[in-house]
Amino acid sequence: MRDIKKIILYGVLCAGLLVTFTPFLYMITTSLTKDTYALPYPPNVLPNQFYYQNYIEVWQSNNFNRYFLNSFFVAITTMICNVFISSLTAYGFAKFKFPLKEFIFKCFIISMMVPGILNIIPQFTVIQSLGLVDTYTGLIILYVGSGIAGSTFFLRGFFEGIPKELEESVTIDGGSRWTIFHKIVLPLAAPSIGTFSIFAFSGAWDEFFAALTIIKTEAKRTLPIALRMFEGKHASDYGLIFAASIIAVTPIILVFIIFQKQLVRGGISEGSIKG
């Protein structure tokens, strides 16, 4: 009985994986196919040739490798700043009492509901008046700033879930709020911060419109811009476009796999309350 249940559950998981991964396989296969203006018939899921020339062509064209590094720098820095500032802010909203707290927090939530499609114009004027156009500082501030409301909303819930008993134990030992924050809250919320770090990284890594708007020098551009240039230029040569896409997607997956290990450690366990 146990075994049957196990088999069914793993069967479900594997069937789900098939659905999840077929599109990626199809993309990889296409990226390894020569001359792909026309759809190959019949379509292949698994590669039947290994035409890696597409990858070479992508990597060598248009400073693709330089853009790759730029993106990496921007995404990592955004992620670190975002995690730092958001967890501080979320901690303030989770564990402090102050007037207008709920009102401000509601405003945060409401701000997430109004689509920000036109926000880029006022945001750009701000960046410009700070003299930060064409700098990574400007771009990173914009990324972090426009993400804070959402990330505070995300992290606050997890911080609030941390039991009072733990904080009290620190207070009794004479620890300050700051000690509570970095000795108790941060380590215990590590899984949610880890999850959030990945959002922050991939958000900055994929962003296109703001990056193109703020960064004016070609040499400083980021990868999504290169990717779009590529798509524009190679119209419907899907082999090349997908080779470029795979190069662009790989680092996020790697970062995710690195962080994944931290995520497994689990949430707040009973042990920590008792101890």
Added chain:
Amino acid sequence: MKRIVTLLVMMTLLASTLAGCKGDEGAEKTGNATDSTKAKSESLLFWHTYSDAEEQVFLEQVMPQFEELYPNVDVEVVRMPYDGLKQQLITSIAGGVAPDVMRMDIIWVPEFANMGALEKVSDKNGFEAIKNNVFEGPLNTTFYQGEYYGLPLNTNTKIAIYNKQLLDSISAEAPTTFDELIDLSRQLKGQDDVWGIGLSGTHAWGMPPYFWSLGGRITNDDYSKASGFINSPESVSALETIVALNDEGLIGPCILGEEPGTWGGMEANNYLMIDDGPWYFSMQREAGIEDLVVPELFPAGSAGSHSIIGGEDVVMFSSSKAKDAAWNFMSFLLSEETQVTMGGTGLIPALKSAANNEAFSNDPINSIYVKQLETAYPRTPHYKWEKISEEFQLTFEMAIRKEGEPQVLLDELAVRLDSILSE
């Protein structure tokens, strides 16, 4: 947690050093350039959307000449992706940091002129001389409310491109009239996945050559009225013909954006004929495209062979702080030498003397494009072009999908276009 932070810090440092190194190299280069010429008094920002090959020629052959002529002007040449370009431009204009000079799609000029973002050039030094030496059609794309807001830089049009293998399979020559094209399409109809005509879409860039050649009109000559033109008996019959050809299965699925697309369909021998601009050849030259296809003038219908005019203008923004330098740069781009050099990449010069220069016109494919241009029509130059094009596409798509009778649809379109044109 600590390990992660350490890892991250290390990765950031690594990335920033790498990015930094590269950045330094760039800085050194420009630094040297500044040293050698000493005081650069003015700088220009130039946006363009040249392709790889075009950009290479522009940077390696055109720009050095300009720097020699105007050593005190420093031009920063930035290539923009076409996708999202309008949004980029609008944001920059709103922030007061638009480029000084830009190479822009001809159809955008009236919109941006209407917005007040462009500097008029009608009164600039030497404008008259340039005006008299460029083709009239392209020049008119910079005309807005009595003034000129830019210079035509390069022009283009679409011609018919035939599939050599399919032509050979029925031992035929490339057709020159619509009737011949229809005839050949019918001969090929029996084959699986083969269509006579690969019409690229119902949009206002895909349809008009067919519509015009078959006798259709969109507006009157001064683009102020659509009623009586877009819904004239000739226009209705032109649309009916296209719908009938589609119903008969002679037009491929690409007309509704389906696969195979025009390029893929040509490569896979699905389409006897597609139409496209000079970039079709320049982008696929390495793949030996010229041996696989036959370029020909657009097939003549009852009204003759009328393709559509495309291309780019070079404009100056009113926010520019170096207007004289910008004008010098624009004039330089219109010099015969520059125009011929860029013509080498397949861009059709807007300057008459450059287009007639043997270096350009001796190329057999170029010569077909130049000939086609003589009878090509422009899109409706109006600052509400996007709206016009939207309405146009909606109507033609509905007709192809049999969502209405051509007569009724075009009557309705005429009313809507009239109200847009009169704004």
Added chain:
Amino acid sequence: MDTNLLQNRIKKGIKEWLEVLPYIAIGLILVFVFVFYPLFKNFYISVTEYTIIPGAESPFVGIENYKQIFNDDKFYYAFRNSVLMVLVTVPTQIIFGVVLAYIIDNARKGKTFFKTAYYIPVITSWIVVSYIFKYIFAGGKGGFMNYILMNLHIISEPIGWFQNTWTALAVTWILSIWKGIGWCMIIYIAGLQGIPKMLYESAALDGASEYQKFRFITIPQLAPITFFILINLTIGAFNSFIQTYILTNGAPMNTTHVMMSLMYARAFQNFEFGIASAMGVLQGAVILCIIIFQKWVIKKSER
């Protein structure tokens, strides 16, 4: 007496603010500058005939832009499609997400592997996955999905996926669900790990079945997280943009636009900033109502 109380309260309030300020100051400044200011600007644009040229006048037009919205057939399609996007994709993602999370959380082996694997679509760029789906759902018999369905004899003729309003919308839904499930899963796993093991242990002692544990412990314990997910997915589904922009951009005949893709077109293609902003404000109001309603329903069901 009253004034004293008030004074004390103000004093206390200031003290509390000073205490919390070191933590939230940077966050607040950034939110005010990059979120609230653009938001107000957005609202201001929606009641003017906005000109983007710096220094140029933007005349006040009142609710004219809001009226204009309703004069457009495309708006009704876009609104319908955005609502459908929420109704179709949000429940599906939540159901699949919670089930997956439960299975993975209870699996002995391969937890990390499955978690990582299911999460990969989430972190893959929207642009890239939209291109993949465009390719997979290409029309004609060479299209991957058509080929599979024809070989399975589910369909006899290739489907022109993007040629028909409903199949085109279905593809955008499938893409959104496919990409979103992993996100729900990972949040739910975080939530599941927060449920005290004690509850399950005592339920097991009472002889509760696996289903009963899931129904009466897991689901109620996950309620706050579900609310968080619900808000995020609703906002996300309403704000979905790239999949529509790349896959259909309104085709066929402007029937598949969503609010965001229509707003983008209004603003950056037609330069109708006022109307686009008004649509944004309207959409914000609609989402707010939906969320208040959701909150009300959840509160009611908890009682």
